[in-house]
Amino acid sequence: MRILNPLKSILLSLLVVLFMASPALAVDPKEILKDPALEARAREVGRELRCLVCQNQSIDDSDADLARDLRVLVRDRIVAGDSNEDVIAYVVSRYGDFVLLNPPFKLKTYVLWFGPAVFIIFGIFVLVMFYRRSPAPGADGSGKPAALSDAEKQKLARLLDEDQG
Amino acid sequence: MKRLIFILPLAAFLLIGTYLLIGLGLDPHKLPNMLEGKPGPAFSLPGLEGRDDKGFSNTDLIGSVSLVNVFGSWCVACRVEHPYLMQLKKTNAVPVHGIDWREPDRQAGPTWLQRHGDPYTLIGDDPNSRAAIAFGVTGAPETFVVDKQGIIRYKHIGPITDEVWSGTLKPLIDHLKGEGG
CATH class of the missing domain: 1.10.8.640 (Cytochrome C biogenesis protein)
Structure with a gap:
């Protein structure tokens, strides 16, 4: 008979006990x-x-x-x-x-049974609404970021100047 | 519409929170009385040793307003309630019948009643909970108010105290006594 090392035999006996429970x-x-x-x-x-x-x-x-x-x-x-x-x-x-x-499953317990499904549907609805409403890049359909306005261009130039100065 | 997205979850949270808060205050051991308004269950129990009654069955409940009190010698709260039942017996207000529930042996119930007094008109011995389950009993003491037709009208969970008697049971019993039949 081959002798198992102690760690192996302990693990094996644990496994056996677990399956007996x-x-x-x-x-x-x-x-x-x-x-x-x-x-x-x-x-x-x-x-x-x-x-x-x-x-x-x-x-x-x-x-x-x-x-x-x-x-x-x-x-x-x-x-x-x-x-x-x-x-x-x-x-x-x-x-x-x-x-x-x-x-x-009856009238008094409908909330209990349908509740989780209602919450999931509501959650998906909120997510969809949220993503549809946030202005994404290329909201004008060009696929590129929207062009900067004049005021934004001026602000950017000023910030860049400060950085270099 | 944009606001709704923020208001709806808050409203849902508040609604659920309110229900859960109410739920915290409820006692899960207070089950609804399934038998209220229905005829008492059919049962037939043998009597206790040392008492001359033949036992206690559902037919004994017909004819007069009565209380059915579930007790046991092992039950501490019943011991608390007991002096009040003795006092009630003296006033002759209403017959109180007993269901002696889950005694460890045939002697335990009679011994307990000898020591503390016997307030009951009829007593049935219910060692294996048949009558107690038929009444939907979950613990002792529980007391049922039964009308003249043998219909269960009310269930009180826990000991009968002066407050319970004068506030709830007595008014109901007086009302039921006034009913025809």
């Missing part, structure tokens, strides 16, 4: 359904639902008691024959849209 879920082994297909659906639903205690985690990620009870409720409803949408609709009917980690 998986997201830490709060789902308790006791909660997991026996049927892997149903459990996968429960995970799908759980990822969508906000833990209402910690608020920036999904119920799958949260250790809060209420999140645990919601996970169990999701599983019970799925086993009872509810579709994913039915389960989510039930939870929304109790807690409102806030419980969804992805905001729904």
